[in-house]
Amino acid sequence: IRKIGVMTSGGDSPGMNAAIRSVVRTCAFHKLECIGIYRGYQGLIEGDFKPMDARSVNNIIHKGGTILKSARSKEFRTKEGRDIAFAKAKQQGLDALVVIGGDGSFTGAMIFSEENDFPVMGIPGTIDNDIYGTSSTLGYDTALNTVVDAIDKIRDTASSHNRLFFVEVMGRDVGNIALNAGVGAGAEEILIPEENLGRDRLLESLKRSRASGKSSSIVVVAEGVETGENVFALKDYVEQNLPEYEVRVSVLGHMQRGGSPTCWDRVLASRMGVKAVESLMDGNYNNMVGIQDTKIVLCPLEKAVKGKTAIDKELIRVSDIMTT
């Protein structure tokens, strides 16, 4: 391996820049060439490349987003598109590819690698923490802190007006952000797609909490694209059944994907980038870098893509106890 391409693909997340920086600097350290590929697979197809040396990644460790930009590429989903991408990679003299992204990006990388016998390495970058083979993805910790910070602010206004707030957070079809940020922010109830509490239990819980003397409450609702509750429908339901409540909805939205990465995400990105490049140098191709029990590990890309992550049941129990 002499020349490595690095790209960010799919949804962006805080810490991606720190990971790019790490890949670039690790290449420089080992005297490998590093090529930045703009706009993910679409940039690979279009040959949107830029050589990157150690100094080209100055002053980005603290920045959210990705200096290489990210994109979703329809063309890369087709064999013709991937053939062009492979031709461009060869033309550029790339020996391997580091893809920073989510499971869709890894699926693409795997197919590309199988079709062309081309070494790839994944670094998990998504705020959702929904990737098998790593206990934490880049951007997850930052997103949790962003959500906790937002809920703290909402709590101030909720308690001034004795209101009930439903705060919708991201996470697609997993409830990791909702559960962890909910516990961290001291939410009254946390609704996640993995556990259907049922609306009636929510009503019971809200009644109980008011009877126990609480005058305002925060309920965290996971967006749950497929399985979750619609937060506005939930508001209507609660207002119909508990007319004494004044309910407000706050959908946090894309602010959760931005912002300066936390120290945890920066350190994780730095460690993952080193592992990605050095694993490619060692011939450990087609893996994803992950973290397990504080150790940086490799997980075969196929497992990372197909494996299912599980919600932390013990944390659900902790959350139940905390809302007593």
Ligand code: ATP
């Ligand atoms: P996020 O988790 O933030 O959405 P992601 O990596 O899962 O990130 P996707 O949009 O699913 O985001 O995938 C990114 C890109 O990877 C797609 O635009 C496409 O180019 C490529 N890709 C995804 N799935 C496939 C596939 N089955 N075959 C080929 N390419 C794919």
